[in-house]
Amino acid sequence: xxxxxxxxxxxxxxxxxxxxKYTLALGICTAVIAEPAIAHHxxxxxxxxxLSELKNVTVVQYTWGNPHVYIIIKSEDTAYTLExxxxxxxSEMGWKFNTIKGGDKIDVVFYPLHNGKPGxxxxxxxxxxxxxxxx
Numbered sequence: 001x002x003x004x005x006x007x008x009x010x011x012x013x014x015x016x017x018x019x020x021k022y023t024l025a026l027g028i029c030t031a032v033i034a035e036p037a038i039a040h041h042x043x044x045x046x047x048x049x050x051l052s053e054l055k056n057v058t059v060v061q062y063t064w065g066n067p068h069v070y071i072i073i074k075s076e077d078t079a080y081t082l083e084x085x086x087x088x089x090x091s092e093m094g095w096k097f098n099t100i101k102g103g104d105k106i107d108v109v110f111y112p113l114h115n116g117k118p119g120x121x122x123x124x125x126x127x128x129x130x131x132x133x134x135x
Contacts, residue, residue: 046111064097
């Protein structure tokens with residue numbers, strides 16, 4: 001009888017150990033998956049009370065990737081890096097991976113950087129065919 005009680009307690013301990021292992025593994029997986037969301041920055045570096053507009057600028061580079069889409073444009077001798085939303089958000093607004101390419105001429109409206117450097121967060125772009133896309 002006593003032997004059965006010990007065997008049952010030992011079985012409960014091993015079962016708890018197994019559940020603990022699975023819980024730990026699930027926690028590690030959750031942390032790895034959530035890491036990109038934790039690493040995401042805010043848009044506080046952009047002056048969202050001010051809009052800048054540049055017309056007939058040249059697209060230098062269009063990067064369609066996560067966590068954000070980026071457009072580098074050149075106006076005269078100054079290059080601007082414009083941060084956009086995620087691929088999912090941009091797709092909802094009508095953007096595609098091939099919407100623009102290097103050499104295209106576009107007009108842009110963006111929230112400038114607080115520090116005055118050339119760049120910002122894209123609000124909208126007007127393509128050479130006249131199509132206006134929000135970002």
